[in-house]
Amino acid sequence: MRSPGRTAALLGILFGLAATGTSAATVTLPQLAGELGISASTAAWTISAYAVVLAVATPLHGRLADAYGLRAPLVSGVLAMVVGAIASALAPTFALLIVARVLQGFGGASIPVLATALVSAMWEGPQRGAALGRLAGVSATFSALGPLMGGALEDLGGWRLALALPALGLLIVPYLVRVAPSGGSRQHIDRTGAVLVAVAASGLVLLLQSPSSGPVTAIVGAVLLAAGAPAVVAWVRRRPTGFLPRTVVTNPVVLRSSFATAAIPASWFALLVGVPIVAAGWGWTPLATGLLMLPAAAVGLVTPLFSRRALARLGAQRAMAVACPIAVLALLVAAAGDLADAPALLALGVALVTVAFGFGQPAMMSAVDEAVAAADRGVAIGVATLVFLVGASVGAALVGGLAEVAGLFTVFFVLMALPVAGLAVLLLAGRRQPAAA
Incomplete structure (x- = not known):
């Protein structure tokens, strides 16, 4: 039997390396823009392109795992x-850089x-909760270290070395080959449904990115969302067992x-992007910001x-609550x-939101896993995960789009409405459950 702690820690490192594609790369943008001869706003697409694809592709990977097992995907x-x-x-040019970032x-x-699916497949009960918590904690740690690692690598070898950081994931591949199960249902992938979901999700994420990316992004995002969202709804009605099963997208727990x-x-x-902005305003270097x-x-x-x-004693819903x-x-x-x-207060804020992530993400995954068929x-x-990452886009977009106009102080206050609303949803659901029983 594999150790939940070891496996979850390695998966958390992988999760963190994926996140450093944003957190470590952000601090390198000024040097990247200068070397490639582009503007700061254009350089920001190095982050936006990665974030859009990261969010949009998650349902596809999940469906591939259902069909072909976890190992190959x-x-x-x-x-x-x-x-x-x-x-x-x-990458010698910015165009090739964007193509590489999309990949x-x-x-x-x-x-x-x-x-997360691998942890859920390998363990149950308290062991699953412990492994999910370890995964979330290690990934949050790597994400928080991203600016520090990016700044240090930039000092050592420039922005190119910082962008190469996620390549360390290659070291974990042999372990994944050993532990990840193969198999799966071998069901045909609903390609039409996958494309429609990708169109709608791309539109939503681009629309959220538009405050910091400009009006063209807003127009493209709005068009894709307006075309894709109704098409997804119609397709789910027509193919209730297709790419997005109706039992999943209508599941109240999910x-x-x-x-x-x-x-x-x-x-x-919002804090991972906003705190470096504040520190840069103080004249801090990327390395000093990372130390913060x-x-x-x-x-x-x-x-x-x-x-x-907390997950074992309170249950998933209360742990999310x-x-x-x-987060507030x-x-x-x-x-x-x-x-x-x-x-010191900025450092404490980032530490507190790391605690919120460490509680909320494993609780959400546990709740979703228990609410659907295997x-x-x-x-x-x-x-x-798509909805979770869309939330990340909301935070980053608000900081990028409103900070220059209203200030980060105001942006942070506006964002407080989101976890307050999330808490209200969970509390109202908790009140309805005993009545239904």
Whole structure:
């Protein structure tokens, strides 16, 4: 029997390496723009292209796992991320860099959904909760270390070395080949449904990215969403067992859990993007900004010890309800740090949101896993992860689009409405359940 701790830690490192595709790359954008001769806004597409594909491809990877087992989609996804990271580091032009980042994002999208599905397939009960908590904690730690690692690598070898960081995932591939199960239902993949979901999801994410990416992105996103969303609804009605099974997309637990906890990555990414902006305004170097995030990395390592117990004692829904007010507190503390020019408060805000992530993400995945049939586990986790990552796009987009106009203090306060709404959804659902029983 494989050790839940070891496996979850390695999967958490993979999850974290996928996240460093954003967090470590962000601090390199000024140098990247200067070397390639592009504007800062154009350079930001290095992050946006990766984030869009990372979110959009998650349901596809989940459905591939249902059909063909976890081993092939997960291993090939990690290899695609590695190749994309290396190609990004070697790209001679910005156009080729974007192509490489799209490949990297497509491969990286396999990790959040399939790593969680692998834990769910290998263990049950308290062991599953412990493994999910370890996975979330290690991944949060790596994400918090992303700016530090990116800044250090930029100092050593420039932006290219920082973009190559996710290629370290290659070292974990042999272990995945040994532990990930093959098999699957061998059912035919609904390609039409997959394309329609990709169109609608791309439109939504691009629309969310448009405050920081410009009006063209907003127009493209709006068109894709307007065309894709009704088509997805019609296709699900026509093919209720297709790419998006009706039993999954109408499951109240899947919908409630994913939408309520999407507020947590929104808060998390807002701070991961916003805190470096504040520090840069103080004249801090990327390396110094990374050091500011070190307390959050330490917190990410110890959070699983508490989240595992919380998940076992409280259950998934109550554990998610605990995570939402922690996210509110994190944003409140960070807003105070921005207002008072207090680095310690900013560091505390990032640490608190890391705790919220460590509680909320494994609780959401546990709730979704228990709410669907085993044959639909991959696609259900994929849908939940898509919503989760859309939440991250909301946080990053609000910081990128509103910070220059209203200030980060205001953005952090606006974002507090999301975890408050998530908590309200969970509490209202909790009140209805006893009555139904």
